Amino acid sequence: MTTHVTVTDYSKTIKGKPVLRGVNAAFEHGRIYGIVGPNGSGKTMLLRAICGFIRPDRGHVEINGQRVEFNRRLPEPVGVVIENPGFVNSETAMQNLRYLAGINHAYDGRETQRLLRVFGLEEHRDEKVGSYSLGMRQKLGVIQALMEHQPLVLLDEPTNGLDERSVEVFLEEMLRQREQGRTIIIASHHSDELNRIADVLYAMGDGELRPKA
Numbered sequence: 085m086t087t088h089v090t091v092t093d094y095s096k097t098i099k100g101k102p103v104l105r106g107v108n109a110a111f112e113h114g115r116i117y118g119i120v121g122p123n124g125s126g127k128t129m130l131l132r133a134i135c136g137f138i139r140p141d142r143g144h145v146e147i148n149g150q151r152v153e154f155n156r157r158l159p160e161p162v163g164v165v166i167e168n169p170g171f172v173n174s175e176t177a178m179q180n181l182r183y184l185a186g187i188n189h190a191y192d193g194r195e196t197q198r199l200l201r202v203f204g205l206e207e208h209r210d211e212k213v214g215s216y217s218l219g220m221r222q223k224l225g226v227i228q229a230l231m232e233h234q235p236l237v238l239l240d241e242p243t244n245g246l247d248e249r250s251v252e253v254f255l256e257e258m259l260r261q262r263e264q265g266r267t268i269i270i271a272s273h274h275s276d277e278l279n280r281i282a283d284v285l286y287a288m289g290d291g292e293l294r295p296k297a
């Protein structure tokens with residue numbers, strides 16, 4: 085199996101505080117990776133690093149063998165939900181999804197409808213996102229990250245705000261996405277959820293990443 089994403093000796097200090105300390109990791113196609121760790125341990129920062137949103141002090145990230153450069157176009161499209169998905173509140177869910185997919189010319193109506201149905205948002209798709217609950221926004225964020233069939237999907241705390249039933253739906257959908265060969269990296273402090281679906285679990289602690297025992 086080819087290695088899809090590699091993180092090599094990646095270190096970053098922000099305002100005098102080391103937030104990533106010599107992180108090494110490899111992520112392969114068709115697998116789900118879980119990164120668990122307490123608040124502030126550096127999980128979000130690692131996802132940001134993979135996307136090229138921060139500039140390393142040392143080390144690098146490669147996607148399909150190509151270097152990720154700070155603030156540049158990524159070597160391939162990546163589906164991402166990091167922190168708050170940036171939706172326009174005064175537009176409907178569908179308008180937001182169409183707009184975001186339009187940026188990459190990647191709108192797939194059938195897949196988008198399927199995901200809206202799976203996550204129970206089909207009947208709310210023409211409502212303004214401003215009227216959405218926290219959980220609904222979260223689900224819309226996950227749909228947006230998946231709808232373009234990006235080979236690499238990065239999800240930061242994707243089940244925050246989801247009720248029990250919706251968590252189950254999310255976990256099942258992740259397994260379905262894995263079958264399609266996607267590389268899925270999920271950061272979460274819900275280790276019980278990740279335990280159920282992840283092929284590989286990492287623990288993040290104080291900026292250091294280790295295989296989870």
Ligand SMILES: Nc1ncnc2c1ncn2[C@@H]1O[C@H](COP(=O)(O)OP(=O)(O)OP(=O)(O)O)[C@@H](O)[C@H]1O
Nearest residue numbers: 098099103121122123124125126127128129130273
């Ligand atoms: N803009 C910033 N300026 C200074 N420090 C920051 C900034 N963003 C993050 N940090 C610090 O980086 C460290 C790692 O933060 P990060 O958001 O990656 O944690 P996390 O593991 O995702 O936490 P959570 O579970 O709360 O989302 C924290 O100590 C945080 O205070």
